[in-house]
Amino acid sequence: MQAQLTALLPALRRFAWSLTQSVHDADDLLQATVERLLSKGVPENVDLSRWAFTVCRNLWIDEYRARKIRKTVDVDPEVFESGQVDGEREVHGKLQLNQVMTAMKNLPEDQHAVLSMVAIQGLSYKDVAAELEIPVGTVMSRLSRARCKLAELLAAG
Template identity: 35%
Template sequence: MGSATETQAGAEAGDNPAEIHRALMARVAACRDREAFGALFLYFGPRVKSLMLKGGADHAQAEDIVQDVMMVVWRKVHLYAPDRGSVSAWIFTIARNARIDRLRRSASRPYQDIDDLELASEDSNGEDDAIANQRSRRVANAMEELPADQREIIDLAYIQDMSQSEIAAQLNVPLGTVKSRMRLAYAKLRDKLEEMQ
């Protein structure tokens, strides 16, 4: 999230977006690097949400799926195998599975399989790289601007690797409150991103 993380990941990866994502994943896997995860979250969160919206999810469902997907990425980062495919392929597979799981739970709704939707290319683009670097530098500040209760939920979920039900139990609040605070925090972070576009 800070420029040092992005710069180091870029230096390790030669400024190739796919390689930068691999370097960030390696840092999250090796030392639970919060800034590296934040950079991944801010890059993939809006893309996963967009894909879910194109697949027929409403905004609230799409945001919930993004939260679910990124929590899986945080918890299961050690399962990512670079030799089996790109970070984006792995994350979009998690997203596809999360979407299918949600649709199965509400089986009466028809859906369009996101396998049929076009994914964004990871080919390097100078303008995209500049925007990504600019976003990364502002993530830490955006996190600091979150209200304490929302920041605490994000910390418990992504830093302490707790599930939403575990967070609810620890904070002695309803599960719905945890989900609501996560949704609000994600919306505020998303708004910060949109300010940059």
């Protein structure tokens, strides 16, 4: 399990970041997820990957509810640093990223989770459906609504 969990850490960290939209909160969420997995274990006949993403999502929901205010999550663009680029282009890209992430904060949680898993994690609809334990049609519907709402928010803002 330890080797599988180690291999899963980068994907879990990206998923945690997609939920929190903060490097520091994502690291805390990742640590809490790994701690929970190691202390509570994984149920029999359950894929570690699916269980880890479920635990991560549920821990974030608990944290989100405890905070009561989603606006306190800050964006830290250091995750996106990729080397040398044109300064103007980099600033423009960061501004666009901030606009998208601000708009994503206004999406309902179910739409936000599906959009993050598909767009950021690159999971297939089938994998997202399995992860969230919902039908594939529901994933497609939530994703469609999330994309429409995101486009609407970006056009308005």
